[in-house]
Amino acid sequence: MSAAQQQPQQRHGPWTGVRVLDLTGLSGAYGTRVWAALGADVICVEPPVGSPIRQMPPLAPGHSGPEASLWWAYYGATKRSVVLDPTNAGDAAALVNLIGSADVVLDDAPPATQETYPWLAAQGEGGLGVAGIVEKFPHLTWVSITPFGMTGPRREWRSSNLIGWASCGLASTVGFPHGPPLTPAGEIGVLMHGASLHALIGSMLSVRTRNQAGASGEPALGQTIDLSLQEVGLWLSPETGVPLYLDDQVPRPRAGNRRPVTSPMGMYPASDGYVAIIAIQPTHWNAVAQWVHELTGNEGILDEIFVDIVVRREALEAVDAWVEELTTQFTKQELFVEGQRRRIPITPVNTVGDLRHDPHLEAVGWWRTEEHPVLGTYTVPGSPFTTDGDWWAWQRAPMLGEHTDEVLGSLS
Incomplete structure (x- = not known):
């Protein structure tokens, strides 16, 4: 087996020993990538067709199929892939067991789906969704990432990164003075990144609090964490978003690519x-x-x-x-x-x-080279920060279902 085909799961870093299940698409992908890089065992639970991120262009030139997406090559790094179809009774039972083995689960299904999960009913869990899961596994931290949160009149509204920008008010500030609002940052889902980073922070604090409670002899309980894309956007926008307008509620003109504070x-x-x-x-x-x-x-x-x-x-x-x-x-x-x-x-x-080709980034060795059995050799960004302890783990993105047998076999 070549080096590119090998996918060792040796973990190091501050979160070694923590297991995180990623049931999300783009809304949780970056946060779980950081979880994995810092030592956690992150398992992407994918449907048989694969995560929706695997379908996101651009695709590697000359490639197609579930391994071709460059987004997946980036977001999937250092994670493991397990394919399960919860409509199948055997897979549903395996998913319940896998959830029970985890410390953290991130989910971006619609609120009504998270509250019922019909596949749980088939397992005798009463179809109670998240409430039933956390009652069965009280150690578990469950993170829900939805457009408008798990409660409120808009909780079932569908959304996207673009709708998130619009709903939190940030889109109204981006663009030129006499033109329409513009979506920030082109194709990338910056608001999705923001949501997943807040999910990362919240779930890390939850695990830390649970572990401290257990160490002191108190009940080691997880948390349910509710993240709204709209609310994350409001939190991220102190300079250009809604908080700036709270004094008089008068929208300021869009500034284009200049700041009207002064010139230049x-x-x-x-x-x-x-x-x-x-x-x-x-x-x-x-x-x-x-x-x-x-x-x-x-x-x-x-x-x-x-x-x-x-x-x-x-x-x-x-x-x-x-x-x-x-x-x-x-x-x-x-x-x-x-x-x-x-x-x-x-x-x-x-x-x-x-x-x-930036000489500074080259000098500090920020870019990294990875090998993949389908994509070959490619270059990826390095870590967002460095430590004396060399916390960061680096492995290529997994192929679809690469670790299904390995992970499920460890539960039996």
Whole structure:
């Protein structure tokens, strides 16, 4: 068996010994990926057709089927895959046993489904859903991730990452002043990531609290955790979202790719893309003004009145135009290097290609190489933080049902 085919399950890290079942799609995928990387045994319970993430494009060039999705290659890393069909009596019984072996379960099924789960009735569990499960397994932490929570008049409304952005008010703040709201961050499910990270935090704290209680001789009980995408979005938006408007409830205009606090502040065109510039402090502005003057001969920009950020805000269009005369004459990298020399906060707006060949990320060894029996060799992002203890575990994403026999066999 080649190295790419081997999938050892040696665990290390602060959460070694904890088992997490992932019954979710995108809403829990990133959080459970972090659980797994930090040592937990994360098992993705997939239907026979596979997790919906396995169908998400882009697909690896020249590949098709359940192993082809690059999203799955990323989100599935370091997890195990078990295929079960709860409509089958044998699989339903196996799923109940698997849930009982877990410390944490993450579920994104609709509230009514989580409350009933008809396959439980077939196992003599009364069809009580989550309530019946946690009564049967009181040590278990059950995390529900739904669009609007498990209670309330909108609990059964269907949703998505985009609807989540709209419902929490964040979408109303993204876009240009005279245009429609825009979805943030393109294709990626940032709000789903936010929800799964909060699920991660909540479930880790629940396991820690349970373990502390058990160690002190008290009942070692889990928790039920209820996450709403809408509420997570509200929590994440202190600067641009609803909390900003609570004082007078008056929506502010969308700001586009500039911040109307002052100028320059935002994204400015270079000859090969864009750079981000922020010049709030007087020393930053004076350096920008001097650079523009040297390049264009603009005398007005040196007027001391523009040192005041309020004045620059009132003259925002003119100041932005002056700054663009500078930025459009250089590449992103040239602006970055010269800006650093002049002590101006300027940075390139990196593309994926820029990042993949970024000398800093290369120097710190952030990118990692993985091998997969279907996809071959590919590069993935490294860990979001490092520790002296080398907590992070790295394994390729599992193939569909790769660990079914192994995991279910251990329960018998």
